[in-house]
Amino acid sequence: MSDKNKNKKKNWPLWEIFVRSKNGLEHRHFGSLHAADADMALENARDVYTRRSEGVSIWVVESKNITASNPEHNGELFEPAADKVYRHPTFYDLPDEVKHM
């Protein structure tokens, strides 16, 4: 690292926080926070998001590493699923006598 970069004021990066509320459930996005590194992000996440036993496991991911889809492209991305009704069980006609299906 050059001296010039060293002297430049650096802000703590942003991290996204995912918490598993209890075993058996998935990690869910809880919010974000700033921290100097991953260890600090974990400790801060513990204090910010689990003060009342809201979690049993935490994931932290630096926000810049997340690639998000663009809502403006939602049409081409998600609409193809809209006309595929045959992917749903109700598409198939069965007589009422057939049970458990």
Place this chain on the structure above:
Amino acid sequence: MSEKEIKNLEEIFEAKIARDEKIEPKDWMPEKYRKTHIRQMSQHAHSEIVGMLPEGNWITRAPSLRRKVALLAKVQDEAGHGLYLYSATETLGISRDELYDQLHSGKAKYSSIFNYPTITWADIGAIGWLVDGAAIINQVPLCSTSFGPYARAMVRVCKEESFHQRQGYEIMLTLCKGTPEQKEMAQDALNRWWWPSLMMFGPTDDQSTHTEQSMKWKLKRKTNDELRQQFIDQTVPQADILGIKVPDEDLKWNEETGHYDFGEINWDEFWQVVKGHGPCNKERLQTRVDAWEGGEWVRDAAMAYAEKQADKKVKKAG
């Protein structure tokens, strides 16, 4: 984008909100919506952060260990609420540093209530009971506001606030059941905090400039006057239980309306405090700026350490 295209997008946007669909950070939104939200959400975050100061004043002097752990937890919650709200505001494309800068330079406002001093222990009771009580009434409708990150942050905040109010009321109750001096202290705190608490709901409806637009965006569900009335109606009976008197000679139950009538609020005082001339405006801001500047070397050291560790990892791998 042409004007026509923007108008079209705006119509789609307004219709979405009318259908109670949430707006998420990457969705298109009118510039005014973004700006209004940055202003209101950051003011809200700043209020949580500055709100720690009047109470922090009493942590070391809490009268028992039970009161001390409760107050510590409450103040820590407020730091947490500030952080939820700051990070929700950042999703609108403004950095944390800019937000802090707006607070520290005096450009951004925070709730005026925190510019009043906490001179006795009873003030801690009155703040929890009245200030958090008023905040809850203001905040509950925000849980269903149109901007997703704000609504989600508010759900968490509201869940945690009710402990704050109960701990405050318990302090008041203990004082009111105590010696005459203690009860007098509780009465004195109510006398000082009652009117500023009513001001927390903002100017009267005919003076409020943002209400109409905020209603449309569901940043507001009820008007300032409606919320203020709700607060008075639910708080006066709580004062009766404590056996202390709300400092308003005109306060009277109105059988016809089913609400309490109340006296004139001193709006001159309200605007004085908003404009920076309250009893503690300078002290609060200075304390906040000092904390931020005094902590700079710690933030820098943490960053330098993180970079050093990252470098080491790279070298090891190489």
